[in-house]
Amino acid sequence: MYNPKSLKAEEFICHEEILETLAYGEKNKDNVELIDSIIQKARLLKGLNHREASVLLACEMPDKIEEMYSIAEEIKKKLYGNRIVMFAPLYLSNYCINGCTYCPYHGKNKHITRKKLTQEEVVKEVTALQDMGHKRLALEAGEDPVHNPIEYILECIQTIYSVKHKNGAIRRVNVNIAATTVENYRRLKEAGIGTYILFQETYHKESYELLHPTGPKHDYNYHTEAMDRAMEGGIDDVGLGVLFGLERYKYEFAGLLMHAEHLEAVHGVGPHTISVPRIKHADDIDPSVFDNSIDDEVFAKLCALIRLAVPYTGMIISTRESQRVREKVIRLGVSQISGASRTSVGGYQEKERPTDTEQFDVSDQRSLDEVVRWLMEMGYIPSFCTACYREGRTGDRFMSLCKSGQIQNCCHPNALMTLKEFLMDYASEETRALGEKMIQDELANIPKDKVREVCREHLEKIERGIRDFRF
């Protein structure tokens, strides 16, 4: 029944295969010889399949876990260097006809304020985001064919790309909206989206149906097969994710990797990103009623093992997580974080963070300038790079850049140039001073002489007011 090449959800995310995988992990959790060989495979950047990775997840030997963490750090450094890509979510509308039991936007919530941005409000939100320094957005909207039809989403994307405020610009719009048709994915692609993101929430079909009792999202197969339709519609960068806390994490982890293996087997390219949200408090949602919540230790182990299993897939963490947790998992493999997020509709235009339409509580409430400074104090380069998508390096072309070892000659200078823009246009004095020093130090870490020279020239031009250089 299990078939990673099948286009049927129940065959590529096969329940029996997941159960067998969990049993295999449990049986081998003390099998040092096997564990060592799996760790060695990961060290060679060969990735791990769901069975191998599940053995490591089941393993509880402290010395082996330490080894996994140290390899995750090694891989992170080798493939992503010390760069962290920044983005912000933009909530367009919280009208939703689904019944997701963990989200306050569920259709039966009658007391939450419902809002949908007009195009004028989109301009205001985008202007506020540009004024912070953001260049990359993730659009969020509930599912509602009357209030948020695809035409509305497309119009918003067009508006967002059209806003040019001072030196600001949104250069990449990723989209996180409900599963839809091949035709609608094609239209999103034509509108110039970067990644299409859709969280699976849970891979456990029975739980999925209970957690989504009403609305179109109830259809597990339609939801799970969405990425195949997105790829058929021409979107070759897709982002997976589960909401940890809904089901047993070992089950979700195996399912997530099977999904990645399926995309690779069918489309020749795995997921562009994996997000790792944990369930949080919001409006009428109490996370303690979901009894599968995971603690920070397990969360860190999951992040490290995702890094080992799919080394070339970016990993995203949001402001759901606290500064402390973010510090830990950035080291272990997270490559993209959001900063200064407002998880409500219209939140960026307000001086104070509004909470009446929030999708979840924000644990990390610092400003973007503070987040940028914090990253640099830890030795990370905050990057506002959007180059690949704009150079057409998506899907397998992006993967070949990753695998060619040229990342350091591409992502690294792009990170420095976009950081320079941020420092010139948006940073506080303290952040600017720290950033200028970091750029000077990090220039030396561009391997190719020619690239280093061109980067230096571009940095000077940015100093003189010219913007938007990229490799």
Ligand code: SF4
């Ligand atoms: S998770 Fe998405 S689909 Fe579900 S209620 Fe919330 S906004 Fe709607």
Ligand code: SF4
């Ligand atoms: S060059 Fe491409 S892979 Fe590197 S940070 Fe920029 S967009 Fe990402």
